[in-house]
Amino acid sequence: MKRRYFIGIDVHCQFCEIAALNNAGEVVGRHRCSTSITALAEVLKSIPRPCSIVIEEGPMAGWLWRNLHSQVDGMSVSEPRRNRLIAKDGDKDDDLDAEKLALLFRGGFIKEVHQVASLEQAVFKQQVALYHHRVRQRVREAHRLTHLFRQHGIIIRERAYVSKEDRPALLERLPAGALLRELVKSSWVSYDALVEQEDRSRKRLAQVAQKIETIQRFAELPGISWVRAATLYAYLDTPWRFRSKEALWKYLGIGLERRHSGTGPEHLGVPRRKHSLLKSTILGAALSAVAHKENPFADLYRRWLAQGLASKLARRNVARRLAATLWGLWKNSSAYQPEWVGGAAAAKAAAKVSR
Secondary structure (H helix, E strand, O other): OOOOEEEEEEEOOOEEEEEEEOOOOOEEEEEEEEOOHHHHHHHHHOOOOOEEEEEEOOOOHHHHHHHHHHHOOEEEEEOHHHHHHHHHOOOOOHHHHHHHHHHHHHHOOOOEOOOOOOHHHHHHHHHHHHHHHHHHHHHHHHHHHHHHHHOOOOOOOHHHOOOHHHHHHHHHHOOOOHHHHHHHHHHHHHHHHHHHHHHHHHHHHHHHHOOOHHHHHHOOOOOOOHHHHHHHHHHHOOHHHOOOHHHHHHHHOOOOEEEOOOOOOOEEEOOOOOOHHHHHHHHHHHHHHHHHOOOHHHHHHHHHHHOOOOHHHHHHHHHHHHHHHHHHHHHHOOOOOHHHOOOHHHHHHHHHHOO
């Protein structure tokens, strides 16, 4: 058997613990170095080839993968939730973590996490993530304001104070007292600042997204806005990471997975673990496509309803069809063609999910 080395790296902000194993699972070397590309590259040079690295997914995983994967014969970033053995078995320290990570890698027990290959794509993904962070901040502040009014018996939603002209009337509904009204006014200042930040972030994202050819093709689909197209493009990264449209659907959280134990009944349902942002993005796109009505996806939705399918399942079917269409034009570098949607494939999909 050809000798091969498996290297587990336990990454920390200031230092890394490294354990190298041979084919037999024996530790042939331990190292500690600073968390820098230069220091890690020096350690890797001291380990015979061929060798492969495994690290766990974390804030620095992408940076390490982009800079180190070309210096070894293979590099994997593993999902931490699949590595509970590291935390639960035996003593817990960094040397053992690196060794057990290498053992799991050697045995083929890790679940690999996809990494963005280029720095440009990684930065674009960070820009998309920043926009969604701004949205969450604005929503959080709106919920806090709405709750503040509710504590005084005033039941409103965010749209009641989006316009500054509507705010004086809301203040008059509050109990008398300057302190409470000043508190609300101060909260509105924070809310307005967050709305402005979200608006600027959305405009910058749209400007960058409109220059990317793939996103331009995505945006041609009904229900896919520039922000949704950019989100799908940034987080999916490449169509080739999915072996089938069913695998894509599962990753988006709109696919089906089977659960079965012993002689019990088989359960078919949507995945419990999913990418929440991508799921809300594709389902939101499906809802928008159905609402616009004049497009093939809305026609499919009405057809599924007429066949007796529940509206929730019909919308999920539309989301699947949107995702499959997007995946196909991405792989083929082609433009959206409305005639691609519908036909026998739609009837087959409806029959599958209605079981």
